[in-house]
Amino acid sequence: MKARHALVCMIVVTLLILAGLSVVLGQTCNPLQLSSCASAITSSIPPSALCCSKIKEQEPCLCQYMKNPSLKGFISSPNAKKVAATCGTPFPSC
Template identity: 60%
Template sequence: MKMSYVAFCVVLVLLLGETQVSTGITCNPLELSACASAITSASAPSAACCSKLKEQKPCLCQYVKDPNLKKLVNSPNARTVASTCGTPFPQC
């Protein structure tokens, strides 16, 4: 079941494409794929995950507003990963 959930998320992300934010960062939820196992299984996030999460922080509110991503990005595990990485989830 975990694989089908991750596969669903990857397909969903590919369909959503990329968006630019005013800071020049390319908002691409696929960049957070390094965090997928930490979010779905509540395991410790990798250094790559934390790096990408910090890079994509300006995009998190945009992801939460997207009905296709909201459930994953706004999940308790995702918030725990953000906290563990030292990237507090922004107030949206």
């Protein structure tokens, strides 16, 4: 089971690296910033304070990430929505 979670986290990080960097409204969009949320999104553990701060920082970029086929499944998953809600970050309707 731990090996599966490690594999999922490695895949997520790889996808985030492949997504690259871009800028939206002066905000630096970097999906790698959400890597601290990978374990909370792929399992049922609560998000860390770091995860929540990164989601808030990257909130303006979430719609852009959902347009990326490599990131869409990760960002729009039910667990991602739960993590955003737990962090008090409104989930965008794109």
